Amino acid sequence: MKARKTFTRTATAATAAGALAWIAITGAGASATGTTDTTALKAVAEEGPGYAIEDFGYPNADRILAEQHITLKRGDGHIVLADCASATDLMELWARDKEKICFRVTGTTGYLTLEIPSVFAVKGNNYSAQVDLKVGEEEKTWEVNKNSWTAVGESADEQGREFMLMEIRTAK
Known part of the structure; x- marks a missing residue:
């Protein structure tokens, strides 16, 4: 029935x-x-409703900026801000005015554009990674060591200038 x-x-x-x-x-x-x-x-x-066009903007970026003072712009969703206590295989970074900041990396490749001032160290995870930092008009790229700390920005600059982290790229 x-x-x-x-x-x-x-x-x-x-x-x-x-x-x-x-x-x-x-x-x-x-x-x-x-x-x-x-x-x-x-x-x-x-x-009728408009088309849904993905702009790859970071979800809740305004809230994160207001609460954590981190500007997350856009990415492919494979690198996301994470609670540092949530897992062990996170990419970590240190900035002069912040506590440790962590990112979860998934997928085979990933990218995230962001702005975090005064970054001086990045700890890689199991992914190959590169970070782009900028001071004034000068941009530099650093290869991040897997599962260990890499000096970047002012800690790797002969002049000790404060660099802003602009992009993270990863690959498995």
């Missing part, structure tokens, strides 16, 4: 959907003169 009710509901829904599709295709909106009223169709189309 239950199967018959489910079948009846499904068949009714399919019939209704087919009828709507037939009306749309055959132009049942045609008037008595044989012309189609495109004004009504156009109005509905213009009011």
Whole structure:
């Protein structure tokens, strides 16, 4: 009995959907003169939802900026901010004005653009990683050692200048 009710509901829904599709295709909106009223169709189309276009913007970036003073811009979702106590295989970094900041890395490749000032050390995980830092108009890239600390920014700069972390890239 239950199967018959489910079948009846499904068949009714399919019939209704087919009828709507037939009306749309055959132009049942045609008037008595044989012309189609495109004004009504156009109005509905213009009011419909827009396209969903992924801009790769970091989710909740405004909240993270307000709470943690970290600017996360965009990425592919394979490098995400993480609680440093949540796992052992995290990428870690130290910045002059912050406690340790950690990122979870997943997938075969990843990238994240961000802004964290005064970064001076990065600890890699099991991924190959590169970080881009900037001071003034000068940009530098550092290869991050797997599972160990790498001096970057002011700790690797002969002049001891404070660099801003701009991008992290990883590969498995």
